[in-house]
Amino acid sequence: MTNEPVPLTLSAKHLQRNYGNHQAVQNITLELRRGEVLGLLGPNGAGKTTTLRMITGNLAPSAGSIEICGVDLLNNPREAKAYLGYLPEMPPLYFDMTVDEYLRFVARLHRVEKQRIPHLLESSKIRCGLPDRGRQLIGTLSKGLQQRVGIAQAIIHEPDVIILDEPTVGLDPNQMRELRELIQDLRKSCSIILSTHILSEVEWACDRVHIMHEGRMVLSETLAGLKQKGINLETVFTQLTQQTVPVQ
Ligand SMILES: Nc1ncnc2c1ncn2[C@@H]1O[C@H](COP(=O)(O)OP(=O)(O)OP(=O)(O)O)[C@@H](O)[C@H]1O
Numbered sequence: 001m002t003n004e005p006v007p008l009t010l011s012a013k014h015l016q017r018n019y020g021n022h023q024a025v026q027n028i029t030l031e032l033r034r035g036e037v038l039g040l041l042g043p044n045g046a047g048k049t050t051t052l053r054m055i056t057g058n059l060a061p062s063a064g065s066i067e068i069c070g071v072d073l074l075n076n077p078r079e080a081k082a083y084l085g086y087l088p089e090m091p092p093l094y095f096d097m098t099v100d101e102y103l104r105f106v107a108r109l110h111r112v113e114k115q116r117i118p119h120l121l122e123s124s125k126i127r128c129g130l131p132d133r134g135r136q137l138i139g140t141l142s143k144g145l146q147q148r149v150g151i152a153q154a155i156i157h158e159p160d161v162i163i164l165d166e167p168t169v170g171l172d173p174n175q176m177r178e179l180r181e182l183i184q185d186l187r188k189s190c191s192i193i194l195s196t197h198i199l200s201e202v203e204w205a206c207d208r209v210h211i212m213h214e215g216r217m218v219l220s221e222t223l224a225g226l227k228q229k230g231i232n233l234e235t236v237f238t239q240l241t242q243q244t245v246p247v248q
Pocket of ligand 1: 019045101
């Protein structure tokens with residue numbers, strides 16, 4: 001048996017992002033290992049989306065560094081982004097395309113080799129529970145199925161890291177359960193960051209939790225560690241996010 005450390009798939013160090021004079025994200029450091037699911041929690045305006053947009057290469061940090069699977073995102077964005085799949089808060093769907101047309105389009109954007117596209121298209125649809133939806137216009141799908149198409153576009157190029165920004169917003173309880181099952185399936189081959197407002201979602205899905213408040217990281221702990229210490233996630237969330245973070 002080997003005790004080799006599980007490789008890092010994402011490493012972000014001392015990230016900062018200013019909007020004018022406002023420091024939306026301050027000195028955020030986070031790491032993700034293969035097969036791990038990290039929950040990112042925080043109240044509205046805590047800086048979660050800003051952080052995710054930086055680590056997916058969609059927003060330039062004011063300071064800090066980001067490596068995806070060992071590739072520097074700021075110096076080699078194209079190479080680093082090939083390892084990343086991203087479902088933003090607002091999935092980038094085209095309602096007047098069919099599911100197949102859209103997923104082929106996204107695969108080309110990810111520069112997937114032409115001959116691999118049919119296989120990847122089918123496998124991403126199967127994984128996301130869309131095997132019979134290829135010819136359907138995206139605009140005619142239910143919200144839950146549209147969210148699945150959003151995830152299919154994030155995984156079609158077989159990324160190592162998947163970033164999901166509030167993926168269960170607007171879903172009914174059945175759709176939420178199906179999405180949870182999908183996340184459990186995805187973690188077998190990828191590492192995942194899940195940003196959410198739903199504490200129970202972190203408890204069932206994640207290995208570790210980061211809580212952000214006013215642009216800073218105020219908690220970084222494993223779920224097992226919280227349990228061992230007898231700390232309730234809801235209680236600690238309330239305690240840490242109801243007070244103003246002192247400026248260091
Ligand atoms: N483009 C922008 N210009 C100016 N300020 C911004 C911009 N985007 C975000 N902000 C501000 O940065 C802070 C962090 O916002 P962000 O959207 O990252 O928070 P969040 O934790 O994702 O919130 P939510 O849970 O509501 O999505 C907020 O104060 C927000 O108003």
